[in-house]
Amino acid sequence: MLRAEGIVKTFFKGGANEVRALNNVSLSLAEGEFVTVIGSNGAGKSTFLGAVAGVFPVDQGRIFLNNEDMTAWPEWQRAAGIGRVFQDPAQGTCPGATIEQNLALALKRGQPRGLGPGVRRQDRELFREQLARLGLGLENRLRDPAGLLSGGQRQALSMLMAVLVKPRLLLLDEHTAALDPKTAGQVLDLTVRLVEELGLSTLMVTHNMRQAIGLGQRLVMFHRGEIVLDIRGEEKRNLRVEDLLQRFSEVRGEEFTSDRALLT
Amino acid sequence: MTSYAFFGSLEQGFAFGLMVLGVYLTFRVLDFPDLTVDGSLPLGAAVSAVAIDAGVHPALSLVWACGAGFLAGAVTGFLNTRLRILHLLASILTMIALYSVNLRIMGRPNLTLLGKPTLVDLFTTASGLPQYLATPLLFALVTVFAAGVLIWFLRTELGLALLATGDNPRMIRALGVNTGNTVILGLGLSNALTAMSGALVAQNQGGADVNMGVGTIVAGLASVILGETVFGRRSVARAVLAAILGSLLYRLAIGLALGLKLGSFSITPSDLNLITALLVVLALTAPRMKAKVFS
Ligand SMILES: Nc1ncnc2c1ncn2[C@@H]1O[C@H](COP(=O)(O)OP(=O)(O)OP(=O)(O)O)[C@@H](O)[C@H]1O
Ligand SMILES: [Mg+2]
Numbered sequence: 001m002l003r004a005e006g007i008v009k010t011f012f013k014g015g016a017n018e019v020r021a022l023n024n025v026s027l028s029l030a031e032g033e034f035v036t037v038i039g040s041n042g043a044g045k046s047t048f049l050g051a052v053a054g055v056f057p058v059d060q061g062r063i064f065l066n067n068e069d070m071t072a073w074p075e076w077q078r079a080a081g082i083g084r085v086f087q088d089p090a091q092g093t094c095p096g097a098t099i100e101q102n103l104a105l106a107l108k109r110g111q112p113r114g115l116g117p118g119v120r121r122q123d124r125e126l127f128r129e130q131l132a133r134l135g136l137g138l139e140n141r142l143r144d145p146a147g148l149l150s151g152g153q154r155q156a157l158s159m160l161m162a163v164l165v166k167p168r169l170l171l172l173d174e175h176t177a178a179l180d181p182k183t184a185g186q187v188l189d190l191t192v193r194l195v196e197e198l199g200l201s202t203l204m205v206t207h208n209m210r211q212a213i214g215l216g217q218r219l220v221m222f223h224r225g226e227i228v229l230d231i232r233g234e235e236k237r238n239l240r241v242e243d244l245l246q247r248f249s250e251v252r253g254e255e256f257t258s259d260r261a262l263l264t
Numbered sequence: 265m266t267s268y269a270f271f272g273s274l275e276q277g278f279a280f281g282l283m284v285l286g287v288y289l290t291f292r293v294l295d296f297p298d299l300t301v302d303g304s305l306p307l308g309a310a311v312s313a314v315a316i317d318a319g320v321h322p323a324l325s326l327v328w329a330c331g332a333g334f335l336a337g338a339v340t341g342f343l344n345t346r347l348r349i350l351h352l353l354a355s356i357l358t359m360i361a362l363y364s365v366n367l368r369i370m371g372r373p374n375l376t377l378l379g380k381p382t383l384v385d386l387f388t389t390a391s392g393l394p395q396y397l398a399t400p401l402l403f404a405l406v407t408v409f410a411a412g413v414l415i416w417f418l419r420t421e422l423g424l425a426l427l428a429t430g431d432n433p434r435m436i437r438a439l440g441v442n443t444g445n446t447v448i449l450g451l452g453l454s455n456a457l458t459a460m461s462g463a464l465v466a467q468n469q470g471g472a473d474v475n476m477g478v479g480t481i482v483a484g485l486a487s488v489i490l491g492e493t494v495f496g497r498r499s500v501a502r503a504v505l506a507a508i509l510g511s512l513l514y515r516l517a518i519g520l521a522l523g524l525k526l527g528s529f530s531i532t533p534s535d536l537n538l539i540t541a542l543l544v545v546l547a548l549t550a551p552r553m554k555a556k557v558f559s
Contacts, residue, residue, distance in 0.1 A: 053438070079440035086434075094431040101424055109439045113421035161439075 001201050002029040002169050007051055007061035009044075021047040022058070023225035029169070032199040036212040039222030045205045048222065049171045052203070054078040065168055080110030083167030083200075085158045085175040092158025095147030099138060099157065102146050103127045106161035130160055134190065152183030156190055163194050170195065172204040188215075213239050221248065228252060265520055271396045273519035277512035278403035279468060280483065282410055282461035284491075284511040285504065286454035287484030289414070292492075292503065294430040294450045296344075299355040299481050301458045303362025304336040306477040308459025309466035310369040313377055316467070322383045326463050333459025334452040336362060341448030366474050376471035383467050403464060410457060411508055415501045417453075426450050427500070479537040486540050487514040489547040 009022040054075040062071045104119045131139040176184035221229035290298035308329035315325035343354035388398040417423045428436035429446040466472040491510020497503035
């Protein structure tokens with residue numbers, strides 16, 4: 001599935017504020033594995049997801065998806081196999097385009113785009129059906145601009161768009177962090193439902209430790225550009241927040257601090 | 265305003281309307297401030313004039329002009345997306361370079377079409393209408409047709425990708441679109457329309473002039489903003505039509521301004537760029553001023 005080997009990424013290389021955001025990070029995901037990712041601010045979580053998605057080139061290391069070396073591929077080319085949802089709800093949809101146009105754009109992910117109609121009549125049925133499952137009433141608003149939607153509605157739509165064409169890998173970077181707790185819960189439920197139903201290999205970054213522990217089959221912790229914990233199987237199922245903090249201080253010889261980590 | 269001047273303004277409004285469609289495409293759809301148009305308008309004029317001079321059918325010369333304009337826009341897109349030059353600067357570089365190119369194409373600063381058949385002549389003869397009516401009608405047909413094609417295109421798969429490139433490039437890259445390519449395509453189309461506009465203007469005024477493009481972007485912006493202020497831009501189709509109507513309004517306003525006399529002072533065509541620039545400044549700042557006053 002996904003295989004990242006020895007990824008190194010330095011920002012402002014050679015400059016005064018050089019940051020080594022990823023320091024020799026390797027991570028492999030099995031087919032259908034749901035991995036939660038935690039770590040303090042600036043630990044390198046987003047940078048890792050960016051490296052996998054091809055937002056920027058890496059300094060060292062190789063990235064494979066289904067045994068295809070995509071290290072040299074640009075972002076748009078990797079998108080054929082990768083679905084993404086961002087933290088900022090405004091980033092995931094086109095505000096000026098209608099809901100159905102946004103979905104139509106997502107339906108063409110990884111395929112060449114030509115001069116055929118952007119939104120096809122037969123696709124509308126699919127869109128309606130899929131939107132109805134969100135339970136937000138969006139199925140009756142196909143022609144409303146996405147810019148009119150609330151943050152939660154947009155994030156739900158982004159989630160749907162990311163999986164409308166089944167991706168090999170789903171990348172979620174704190175995609176519920178900008179939402180109020182209730183809406184965040186709804187979007188998270190939707191996420192779990194879609195991931196399970198489609199059996200998606202998923203990397204989900206979160207600051208909520210409970211969430212990280214409660215979801216998925218595996219938990220990875222980033223710290224200062226490295227993966228310091230990788231917990232799975234039986235151990236992951238029985239994991240509690242205290243265990244996690246304990247494991248962290250064992251490994252690092254320091255207390256876990258994050259101004260945004262939610263411990264409760 | 266005499267009815268003669270009125271039809272004159274309409275004919276200008278439609279001829280430059282193609283350019284305004286191009287400016288709408290870059291400025292509004294792609295969010296790319298493209299000054300290439302100041303060079304691609306005379307480029308289209310030059311190519312069309314030289315082609316007609318060489319015996320090419322005036323209608324076919326439009327196709328040549330479009331092709332040249334597309335290339336000019338694509339160069340700006342290439343400079344910006346592949347060589348990573350700031351969009352504004354990239355377009356200025358192409359615009360300046362086009363000045364030399366246009367002189368090369370014509371071999372001199374201007375080329376007259378006196379005695380050569382133009383589309384205007386052909387259409388006037390064929391329609392049997394007097395020329396002051398035939399010309400605006402011809403240009404209206406061409407421009408409305410182009411607008412129809414543009415609206416159709418912006419609803420295709422590729423067109424939607426182009427809209428999304430301007431609206432949210434990060435998202436559309438994540439959906440597998442090479443935004444470098446869509447920017448190049450958009451700039452190419454925009455400048456193809458602009459060059460076609462230049463070709464119509466040249467055929468209408470009986471020749472091409474290397475300086476005829478000065479101020480094109482400002483006139484284009486003024487028309488786009490005028491149009492959307494009056495007609496809105498709630499949908500793509502509406503915004504496209506608003507661009508054409510904006511072009512008509514703008515040329516009518518200019519026609520009126522040119523007739524204006526304040527004592528011994530009167531506005532001459534050479535004042536137009538200043539007036540238009542002021543108009544654009546006003547239009548761009550008015551929404552913010554309004555917000556300030558009412559907050
Ligand atoms: N585009 C960039 N340019 C420069 N530095 C960057 C860039 N992106 C990230 N960094 C730096 O790299 C380091 C890792 O950042 P990253 O965004 O990956 O952290 P994170 O784990 O996602 O943190 P958070 O939980 O705050 O989102 C930080 O020091 C950050 O300042
Ligand atoms: Mg982050």
